[in-house]
Every structure is written in C-alpha cells, then in structure tokens.
Amino acid sequence: MGLTEDRERFREAGETRREDLAEFISRGDLGGSGADRIRIPVKIVDLPAFEYDQRSAGGVGQGGDGQPQPGQPVEPEPGDGDEDGEPGEEGGDHEYYEMDPEEFARELDEALGLDLEPKGKQVVEEVEGDFTDTARAGPRGTLDVDEFFKRGLKRHLATDFDDAYVREGLFVAGADVDDVFAWARGEGIPVSRAWVADAAATLADERGEPVAALDRWESFEALDDGVDREPVTQRIRREGLDSVPFRREDERFRHPEVIEERERNVVVVNVRDASGSMRETKRELVERVFTPMDWYLTGKYDAAEFRYVVHDAEAWEVDREEFFGIQSGGGTRISSAYELVEELLEEYPYSEWNRYVFAAGDSENAGSDTRDNVIPTMESIDANLQAYVETQPGDGAANARHADEVESAFGDADDVAVARVSEPDDVTDAIYEILSTESSGGGSAPDGATVARRTDGGEHR
Structure with a gap:
C-alpha cells in the first residue's frame, strides 16, 4: 500500500x-x-510525515562545543525534557x-429513519411559466394560429351540411318550405329556414314553374330510402376545402401560465417549565430534545421562526439563550403558557404558516389545570403538531400527571405527541416519537400538510 x-x-x-x-x-x-x-x-x-530536526547539531561528528572529553557530562538540548510552566496552561x-441545518436534517432523517416532507403555505410570488394558457385577447404577435384554425374548422364542420340532400326534400309530393325545414332539422341537419326558402325560390326560377309541380318522391321516407346522405367530412376529403370562414370569436392568444410559488415556512413555539421543581438535570434534558429539533426544522423549511415561552405559575416570552439558561423557581400552572402561545400564534395565520408547539417539563401541574384548561386550549390551537416532553429522571414524582392526562385525552391523534425522557439515552427516541407522529391527515390545512414517517422499517433506537 x-x-x-x-x-x-x-x-x-x-x-x-x-x-x-x-x-x-x-x-x-x-x-x-x-x-x-x-x-x-x-x-x-x-x-505520518517526515520532519527535519530544527535543532543546531554542529558539524558532522562534532559536539555542540567541540569534541567532548571522556567523563564530561552531556547537557540536554532544549526541548528534550520537561520545561518550565504550569501543567494545563494551554488547551489542546x-x-x-x-x-448547516439542511445537512443536519438529512443526517437525522437517515439516523432516525424519518422523512419529513413540508409543504409550502404562504405565496411569496407569482411567476410566469411556459406559454401554455390562452385568452380571448392579447397582442397580435401572440395569436395562437393553430387554435384559431381549429376553432374555425370545428364551427365550419358543425354548420356545414349536404345541401344536395336537403334540396331533394323540395321534390317530395305536397311538401312546402316549412315541411322541408322541419324534416331537415329532425334529421339533425343544421340548415336554416331562410336557406330552404332561398333554395325553393331558386329551383322555381330555374324551371319556370312551382316546386310543387316537380314531385319526385312520394314522401320523406321514400326520399330517405332512395338517397344516401353524404357526411360533411367525407365530402371534404373528396372535394377538399378551399377556405375556412373565421370569426373574431375564434381568436385565441397565447399567455404564459401563472405559477404560484409557495414558501415552506414554519413557526415553532417552544415552551419550558421554569418552576422550582425543574432542576438542572431536567433543564439539560429539555435542551437536548429541543435544540436538535430546532436545527432539524430550520433545515427542512425555507424560513423558520422560533418563539420561546417559559412559565411557572405565570408565563412570559424570552429569547433563546434565556430559554435554556433561566433558573427555576415558583409554582406551576401550565395553562398560562398555552394562553400566551395562542396570543403569539395570532401573528402567524394558519393558512400561511406551518405551526408547531413543543412544550416540556416534569409533568407537575397545579390541581386540575391540565384537564380544565390546558387540554381545551390545545384542542383550540390550529397546528401541524403539538408535543409535550416529560423530563423526569428516575421513577418520577407521584404528582407528575400532566403527560399522562394529555396522552389519555388525545390518544393516538396524529397531531399531538407525548414523549418521556428520563436520561440522555432517551433523547433520540423522544425526538423520533415527536417528529414521526405528524402525518398528512392530522392537524394541518390541506396546503400545509406534512408527512413524517419511518423509512427504515426497524426498531427505533
């Protein structure tokens, strides 16, 4: 090698x-x-690489200060041994x-077996495509000649008829103009009464006698049996077509197809419990779940906005740095956060934005707040996906019921997810549980639906 x-x-x-x-x-x-x-x-x-010794070694076969004498101690060269200085002064x-987030999203899809396919919602611009549309008005240079000819020919074929066949009706015994006109229209021939009247007058002038004296057929039935009606298309193939009469209404002008480009945008509202029970270990688990999901959604969407809400008994909005670093204290009322979430989402109409609401905490909540307030509010929020992450190391607390109550209320809904994280090894499972919950059938408008599904077919770890 x-x-x-x-x-x-x-x-x-x-x-x-x-x-x-x-x-x-x-x-x-x-x-x-x-x-x-x-x-x-x-x-x-x-x-591995070759390096030259940069130390001054003197002449070939010579010591640094001339030829050393027997018994003379050899001083170490600088750098051969330990040097002055405190250990650990410089980091390695x-x-x-x-x-970038796009590559991270691809890597996470592969690692966890996800395949999130966001759809665009907000129309950012309308662009002109190929000249595939037509209109009844436009510059003369854009006249669609082929369409113009097709429309004129179609109308011509629809109004043309075998005039010789119709004239034979004038030779039916006892038939007048009205009788011939009624018979022709009954046969589906697009002839006008005026044309029949003109034909009758012409025949009378040519022969110098009334048409009634020219009886050739006993009845219209006898005429039908004795004369074959020639289809217009057959006659055109035989005789050709000298011209096609066009009308202005036949004109069609080519126009470019108007294409709406939609931006795949998303707003993510992250909610974190900052009550006194949320110690450092729980806060770290929240960060480990939320941070990769923020990166992932940033990579999946063209535009992503993130809002951060913390709460104890009250809720307030913070920036990202404060969201993960704020110290814990106070009681817990989770519904206060969802009330603020509803206000924030008013800035992002669901018809124009994909919306995610991710909350995390240790599942401890005041009294019946989850059942009476949080769940009804979650039901009223239009979002692609809502999730709650329980961060409860160990066996949890006896009053940690919020996650269970949310899970019980929403069951297997495809727009609400509940995940539990008790240690770092649970983090990727929680991320998969959340992102794989959303499907095209739940929680989102038809033009903003997304799909998240397993692609590896195996057990997720």
Missing part, C-alpha cells in the same frame, strides 16, 4: 468520520453550535465537522 493510499485511509478514518450523530445529540456539547452552523466533534488521526486543539 503506497503513501497515497495511506493518506486516503487516514483521511477517511479521521476528518470525515464524525462522531455518531445520536451520541452527539444525547451526550455531546450542543452549546458549541449556532443557529446556522452545527459543530460536531470528529475523530482525528494524525497523518479539537477538530469539528461543521454542517
């Missing part, structure tokens, strides 16, 4: 072999990333693989 192959092997084993994504989400340093760049630690393998270099 040559040097080139060695280098390629080391490169593959190092720079492009990033840490397992699920492990990074569960236990890695999420704080090193930003909204637009996700930094994932990578395993680096140092490449760490390598990271940086990806």
